[in-house]
Amino acid sequence: GQQVMQIPQYQHVQEGEDFTTYCNSSTTLSNIQWYKQRPGGHPVFLIQLVKSGEVKKQKRLTFQFGEAKKNSSLHITATQTTDVGTYFCAGNPGGGADGLTFGKGTHLIIQP
Amino acid sequence: DAGVIQSPRHEVTEMGQEVTLRCKPISGHNSLFWYRQTMMRGLELLIYFNNNVPIDDSGMPEDRFSAKMPNASFSTLKIQPSEPRDSAVYFCASSRQGSNYGYTFGSGTRLTVV
Numbered sequence: 706g707q708q709v710m711q712i713p714q715y716q717h718v719q720e721g722e723d724f725t726t727y728c729n730s731s732t733t734l735s736n737i738q739w740y741k742q743r744p745g746g747h748p749v750f751l752i753q754l755v756k757s758g759e760v761k762k763q764k765r766l767t768f769q770f771g772e773a774k775k776n777s778s779l780h781i782t783a784t785q786t787t788d789v790g791t792y793f794c795a796g797n798p799g800g801g802a803d804g805l806t807f808g809k810g811t812h813l814i815i816q817p
Numbered sequence: 818d819a820g821v822i823q824s825p826r827h828e829v830t831e832m833g834q835e836v837t838l839r840c841k842p843i844s845g846h847n848s849l850f851w852y853r854q855t856m857m858r859g860l861e862l863l864i865y866f867n868n869n870v871p872i873d874d875s876g877m878p879e880d881r882f883s884a885k886m887p888n889a890s891f892s893t894l895k896i897q898p899s900e901p902r903d904s905a906v907y908f909c910a911s912s913r914q915g916s917n918y919g920y921t922f923g924s925g926t927r928l929t930v931v
Contacts, residue, residue, distance in 0.1 A: 738919050738920075740919070740920075746924075747908060747922040747923065747924050747925050748860070748908070748910075748920075748922045749922070750918065750919030750920060750921070751919075752919075753917050753918075753919055755917075793860065803873075804850055804862040804865040804872075804873060804876075805850075805862065805920065806862065807852075807859060807860040807862075808859070809859040810859060810860075
């Protein structure tokens with residue numbers, strides 16, 4: 706079955722430093738989605754990438770989808786304490802209404 | 818919009834008891850998903866429905882788990898009998914098929930089986 710892998714599992718950064726998490730799929734994806742889960746909360750949708758090589762930005766967050774549509778990354782510039790949480794990528798190989806397969810997530814811990 | 822509503826928020830039960838988790842999706846969303854989250858295994862897809870019809874239940878761990886969606890505004894996940902290894906946070910999520918807005922998750926049900 707499809708696997709979605711994320712690294713690193715944990716990332717400690719000083720406030721103001723940059724942060725990147727990487728996502729790799731064992732199969733080509735029709736699209737990839739990113740979610741954020743705050744401690745004690747539920748996953749919240751951030752963005753969807755569909756096109757090969759696509760890059761999207763949301764303020765300090767930059768999302769990329771690889772040319773082969775098998776990998777993706779999320780980069781946060783100048784982290785703030787509000788960025789604390791777990792960032793998940795999720796793949797949907799069939800597109801449409803197939804259930805998403807989530808990576809294990811990257812836990813971002815920020816030291817003030 | 819109140820979002821995806823799950824109940825109860827917390828459930829503590831004894832091994833062997835039946836547990837029923839409930840979910841009300843967002844009105845207009847035609848896909849509904851049940852996920853289980855644990856530290857060891859992360860977010861696992863258990864089952865999903867399109868237009869109230871179960872499409873893929875291959876993630877349901879065993880026959881002790883069952884899910885129903887009798888109408889577009891309600892779904893249940895039942896565990897009978899429950900076991901300590903079922904302890905986890907169970908999330909329900911809904912989406913509009915073909916939407917670019919992703920899944921909307923409920924707040925989850927934290928299940929503890931003792």
